[in-house]
Amino acid sequence: MIISQRIYKIMEDKKISQIEFSRKTGISQSTISDWRRKGTNPSADKLMIICEALDCSVYDLLLDTKNKKHKEYKATETVVIDKNSRDYKIIEAYNKLELDNQKRLEGYLDALSGK
Structure with missing residues (x-):
């Protein structure tokens, strides 16, 4: 699963609409749509803003934390x-x-x- 897919999954789990996510992050809705449509990821400079908006850690976005392979990674405060x-x-x-x-x-x- 790529970062943008994890973002959409977290948005879905937390019932955050794309409009609300756009408002919280300042990222345009068209850019957010492009992530899904084109299979691209947000730029690195947006990750912390995204994490704040989704109330998650960078590890949650970068790693499949539910995957047993990454069990040793724990969410940390940044x-x-x-x-x-x-x-x-x-x-x-x-x-x-x-x-x-x-x-x-x-x-x-x-x-x-x-x-």
Whole structure:
């Protein structure tokens, strides 16, 4: 099943009309119709907007989560962080550390937070 088919399936399951979906996402009805008619998929930059409108995860759109082959994948929350934020800089610094130093930092954070 391709992404656009999953979108239509979720819309059907949640009883969301194409008009309502178009209104929620800002994607034109003709574009949405093209997905079904031409068997095309939405562009990557629209996936998060679509997920918000359908109240689903990106995994739900990209993977057949009901398929046993993909059982190990679990829906996760997606966090968007501004590249200029302190949080982003901390994550970048963490990712640059060697694995053993990442573990040490995690232990230090656990100790500071009282875990």
